[in-house]
Ligand SMILES: Cc1cc2nc3c(=O)[nH]c(=O)nc-3n(C[C@H](O)[C@H](O)[C@H](O)COP(=O)(O)O)c2cc1C
Ligand code: SF4
């Protein structure tokens with residue numbers, strides 16, 4: 001049984017309420033942290049090796065130590081609860097079932113960073129979770145953990161929940177800040193980074209919900225103990241949201257030492273593929289990361305077992321590997337069409353592009369059009385090359401990483417499943433009724449149970 | 450003239466107080482949500498102008514924002530809006546069939562409203578419920594693990610509210 005430090009208590013009846021949460025040892029980290037020097041808290045987080053859980057995996061302690069502290073200027077902590085990357089629904093789970101864990105983490109983090117007004121920016125569609133969080137904030141306040149002079153330390157802190165209104169791009173931290181200022185979610189050109197000039201031009205840290213929640217066990221057990229969970233630079237636990245063609249979709253906490261094969265096939269996690277179907281492919285870290293065919297998913301190109309951690313998932317780079325990303329784990333069985341799935345993701349990115357940079361604005365629409373053509377049996381061989389060309393011209397040429405995020409899924413689909421694209425082009429009517437299935441790598445698939 | 454109730458105006462003040470002095474524009478997105486739910490499920494130019502006046506900002510600043518975010522309806526919609534997710538993970542679990550079923554059942558296309566003004570069908574992108582697919586948003590809540598039978602029941606439930 002893997003070690004759990006976040007969801008351990010998620011199943012306790014009534015844990016959403018303050019009294020039950022508190023009786024289970026809740027808010028101990030606040031009691032402990034508020035007696036510490038803020039710099040010592042940052043030090044613990046550094047020692048823990050915690051990496052941002054929002055997708056980029058940037059070391060949290062380092063990010064915190066970059067925060068500028070000019071005299072007389074407020075600093076802000078903003079919690080990113082925008083969660084809109086297809087395949088990702090872990091933050092929702094955490095907020096819905098353990099709202100006090102997030103609030104507890106936010107109080108400790110706000111104290112460490114010196115934020116007296118902290119904002120949770122939550123995607124607008126999670127309307128009912130706003131109420132759950134506001135209730136938890138109210139309870140924390142009644143018990144003296146929020147408000148003025150918390151635990152007689154002289155530290156004041158308020159937490160506010162701000163609802164978005166439907167825009168994936170507002171998960172990008174500078175777009176999020178713009179949105180929080182009441183504007184369109186157009187990402188800013190960096191530098192300056194938010195740590196210097198963020199919300200209302202003040203120094204700001206933006207962290208994911210899961211990152212903030214992880215601060216609680218880090219303070220409780222100490223950074224060094226936390227770092228002992230996991231492996232190498234993948235310390236601690238990671239929440240994964242598993243979906244697609246699996247028997248047990250849901251949110252799982254893993255300690256990053258298990259193999260991808262175990263995660264997909266064991267009953268403790270995804271429970272295998274339904275209806276006796278075989279595994280075709282998987283997008284292991286949210287829609288933006290490269291898709292991998294089954295053979296490269298379970299084993300690296302060198303033939304080693306692939307594990308569910310940052311290093312192993314990215315082993316081989318984009319040529320033969322992928323990324324941990326946001327932990328949105330999307331499984332495709334043998335009946336799924338790669339062209340169709342890629343088309344759906346291309347539509348998503350076209351819809352979500354903020355439109356500021358032409359390679360992203362024009363490129364995402366163009367890719368969707370070509371993919372739709374190929375999917376509908378109207379594509380030509382040259383369209384596949386054109387698609388490759390367009391994605392390459394988007395990557396690295398835009399203000400924010402959404403451009404890359406739109407390019408990568410298309411690139412990986414062509415890289416690993418080119419023959420499926422060609423089959424569509426060569427079989428314009430057959431592809432409307434039949435499926436390419438596992439044709440191109442059936443032999444290699446013998447390694448798959 | 451459109452106007453929030455006194456209770457709602459108190460809520461408006463509370464929201465504005467969350468931000469530093471002079472940064473009341475930050476209340477724009479929350480207030481547009483409030484306007485949409487108070488004034489008939491969509492944002493008319495009058496509603497938007499009203500919000501501009503409450504925040505002492507220019508109407509254009511409100512239009513810019515209202516047109517950017519997908520949750521704001523800029524045209525009237527039916528009383529019950531079915532927002533069905535069509536993104537990859539939901540597609541893997543048959544969201545296309547659900548969308549087609551609703552189209553046939555209500556005899557409307559995507560983006561259309563039934564003649565009686567009761568239902569609007571919209572397709573949306575990933576709502577963070579991929580493990581509970583297929584799914585849709587209905588008002589402030591999600592309806593997950595959709596089947597044809599569940600869709601029938603939801604339609605009946607909405608009709609029952611009339
Ligand atoms: C297009 C785009 C969407 C993003 N969406 C999210 C999101 O929904 N949630 C999130 O925490 N981070 C998201 N990020 C990453 C944030 O920009 C930022 O790196 C993160 O919130 C930092 O927190 P962390 O260091 O705790 O991971 C997104 C980035 C991009 C480019
Ligand atoms: S890359 Fe796309 S989403 Fe990002 S700023 Fe440019 S146009 Fe907007």
Ligand code: FES
Pocket residue numbers: 086087088534535536537538539540574575576577578579580582584
């Ligand atoms: S893909 Fe439909 S909710 Fe995520």
